[in-house]
Amino acid sequence: MRKITNQQLGRMTPEEFRTAEKIPVVVVLDNVRSMNNIGAFFRTADAFAIEQIVLCGITATPPNREIHKTALGAEQTVAWRYEESTLAAVEGLAAQGYEVWAVEQVEGSVMLQDFRMQAGRKYAVVFGNEVAGVDQAVVDACCGAIEIPQRGTKHSINVSVSGGVVLWSLFCEYQKLL
Numbered sequence: 001m002r003k004i005t006n007q008q009l010g011r012m013t014p015e016e017f018r019t020a021e022k023i024p025v026v027v028v029l030d031n032v033r034s035m036n037n038i039g040a041f042f043r044t045a046d047a048f049a050i051e052q053i054v055l056c057g058i059t060a061t062p063p064n065r066e067i068h069k070t071a072l073g074a075e076q077t078v079a080w081r082y083e084e085s086t087l088a089a090v091e092g093l094a095a096q097g098y099e100v101w102a103v104e105q106v107e108g109s110v111m112l113q114d115f116r117m118q119a120g121r122k123y124a125v126v127f128g129n130e131v132a133g134v135d136q137a138v139v140d141a142c143c144g145a146i147e148i149p150q151r152g153t154k155h156s157i158n159v160s161v162s163g164g165v166v167l168w169s170l171f172c173e174y175q176k177l178l
Helices: 014-019 035-047 065-071 086-095 136-141 159-177
Strands: 023-030 050-056 080-083 098-103 122-127 144-147
Touching: 023 035, 023 086, 023 159, 035 050, 035 065, 035 159, 050 086, 080 086, 086 098, 086 122, 086 136, 098 136, 122 159
Parallel strands: 023 050, 023 122, 050 080, 098 122, 098 144
Antiparallel strands: none
16 A cells, blocks of 8 residues: 555646535534634635635634644635624525524434435535534524534534534535435
8 A cells, every 4th residue: 555645636726626616515604713623624625625614703714824724725725705793694695595504412403414415405504613602593593403423421522523524424415416
């Protein structure tokens, strides 16, 4: 077994990536405070060809050295925008025809392994603050919630790790629709 070099991977250039087809998923970050977490979301969004990231509230925005440290340039390839209000961002996405789902532990949530994407639909997933999670008013504005099943003693996992888990699952779901 031999490791594959970056050149052998045949990755797109940043210019090619910007115009390439994306999966119909928007990530919304609700007051995420850690720039390392924000950078990790950019890098994950690049890896899975996510349509866009919406940075809300206290969530820092590029250009930022701390975000770049984790994003490794993905903040320059993944489309993003800033909105002061997460609630307004969610309502705007819903008005544009996105199904907006909170990633949160709530009554009546859908376990991630049971969530199914449907062809022709667009999705947005909202990830919350490292301590408070997704704001309750934002949860109320979503059409539902996706929960990551956990069996350990802790009640949550790091928000950027949650992003990796959920976006990988959505990426796999979308591949089934192709």
